[in-house]
Amino acid sequence: MSSPVESALTERRLHPLSWLFTLIGQLKQFALPLVFVVITGRRANADFYSLIGVGVLVAYSVAQYFTYRYRIETDGVVVRSGLFQRSLRHVPFARIQNVTVHQNVLHRIFGVAEVKLESAAGGPRPEAQMRVLRLDAAHELERLVRQRVVPAGDSATTEATDAAPPLLALSTGEVIRLGLINNRGMLVVGGLFAFMAQAGDNLLGKFFTSFGHWLSGQAGAMHLTALGMLGASAILIALMLIALRVLSVSLALLHFHGFTLREDNGRLSVERGLLTRTRGSVPRQRIQAFSLTEGLLHRWFGRRSLRVDTAVMEAVNDKAVLGELAPIASPARIDALVDHLLRSPSAPANERPRWPIETWQPLHPRAWRRKFSLPALLVFAATIVVSWLQGPWGLLLLALVPLLALRATWWARHSAYSVAQDLIAFRSGWLDRQWRFAECQKLQAVEWVQSPFDRRHGMATLRFDTAGASPMASALAIPYLPEADARAIYEQLAAKLR
Incomplete structure (x- = not known):
């Protein structure tokens, strides 16, 4: 049963702009089809019918979130939602294992946040999702959950622990070092190339062909010799590596700033x-x-x-x-x-x-042999195939065997x-x-x-x-x-x- 104070706040509403963030969340699911329609210029009836269907789904979703209410009781959080199919969900504090407060740029502009309550049961959806609350209400809900989940008698130390120094705080310099180390820019570039490869119309091949023609044209215009071409290629590779590191540092700052x-x-x-x-x-x-x-x-x-x-x-x-x-x-x-x-x-x-x-x-003393055996067998098999196709040049692959043995030895030693x-x-x-x-x-x-x-x-x-x-x-x-x-x-x- 709720306390008298909680009874006065029987049910709490979402932020008045929650419909806007719900609308944006729904439109994200259909962003690619909309972009495709705009770029290709297709105006088939089926496209417009699909857009009408999207509009109906968005309107229904917005109406659902207009009916969203929640209240905080002594033993958990109660969520009521739904327009035609109504649901009443009780989430005990004992089941809440994770509280996530999320703010993107638009959230920060309007001073709101999205709150998710997760349990240990897992699953694709959280136990409760408040989209969106005022920032002070979001922090209040997070604080209440933390106080109710901790063992009895520990809540008195909550304010003291909030003032305690963090276990770890990353400065901007540390985040820059992280970007230089993890090189996540390569993942972005690899993902872009994979998208181009799957986009059809040989988009990736055309990109490399056009890039090669541009390089040849630039080299011809500057009348570069073979040595000049080698130097220009080295400079170009160095600039690409620097650009990848700059991209990695930028991603690190976006994700880990103020960690x-x-x-x-x-x-x-x-x-x-x-x-x-x-x-x-x-x-x-x-x-x-x-x-x-x-x-x-x-x-x-x-x-x-x-x-x-x-x-x-x-x-x-x-x-x-x-x-x-x-x-x-x-x-x-x-x-x-x-x-x-x-x-x-x-x-x-x-x-x-x-x-x-x-x-x-x-x-085991012979662990290096087990680490070495399978790669060595693969190299021998590849040597046989390449030698059969290309002649004696395939024997050059055998030069990898001593390197694999050295790698396996050092791995087992460490x-x-x-x-x-x-x-x-x-x-x-x-x-x-x-x-x-x-x-x-x-x-x-x-x-x-x-x-x-x-x-x-x-x-x-x-x-x-x-x-x-x-x-x-x-x-x-x-x-x-x-x-x-x-x-x-x-x-x-x-x-x-x-």
Whole structure:
């Protein structure tokens, strides 16, 4: 039952301009067909009928959001919506795992925000979505959810934790370093080329042909010699690489400007963005696994990156907001942050996982052979095919075999694992280093994998499943273990899971 104060505010309305943002959200789904009609100039009746249908759907959606109401009760949030088909949804505070406050440029102009309440159940839609609220009402709803979700007696510390220094805050210089390291501009260019390749009419081929003709024309106009052509090509490549880095830095500033990571009563909150500001929060105990990355550029700048998997990742629309918990920071700062997140206050001091791990165990002595075997077989097969088609020139591919052997040796030398203090971890890589680890109590399943080649060499691989793992990221696994060690770890973790 609601308190007297909440009864006075029985139901709350959305912002008066919510219909505008609903309309924009609907039109985004039909942006490409509209652009196609405008560019091609087609005026077929079917096109206009489709536009009329879009207008009807938009009007219906706007009418639905005019009927949207919500109220905050002592145990949850109640949402009433619908015009012809009405629904009444009660979202208990205990189920709310993530609160996302989203602001794009238009939101910031009108002083409003979009709020999403996510649960651990996942799914394509949030438990509740308020589009849109006044900014103060959005922050008030977020604060109320945080206060109601924390354990009893902890709400008195909310204001103190809000004033506490953040766990991590990125300056503009750090964000620029992030853009120089991650090179996400290449992804944008690759996506553009992929779109051109699928657009039909050989658009990508025409682009490269036109670009080649332009280069030839410029070279002919300047009467460049062969050496001049080589120098001009080097300058052009350098300018393209610089342009890609500038694009990457621009994307980093757009996404990570003002990045701040805070902890409030056991909830981690991330706020970031230059034009579009996004703020998401998740309970600290929902973190399931950690991924540390230190590439070659990371080491040149003295930095690392930290990603986490959470149990609500499938339900969050802006997954990267909470996934990239520390996009860039010094190794010491990253290690201190991980150690803080692993040390649960409820666990005994002697049983808390500690980071960084001091003692690592090596893989099987012949792990480099297993890492080398498959690439070497592929190179031998490619050599046979190319030699049959092109003659002796195909034998040049065999020069890759020593490089593959060296790569496998260095990989095995720098790979190791650890199962201690309720933490399972695996590190790998030489130029690009990675650490993947999770608390044993967060594991959902453990899998024993042993191929015929593994049995021949007396080794096995262990794979571990955690909630919220991204399908695009590498899974938590320890490959090429000595069979006896793998069996002992498997039985130990299987007993814990049971």
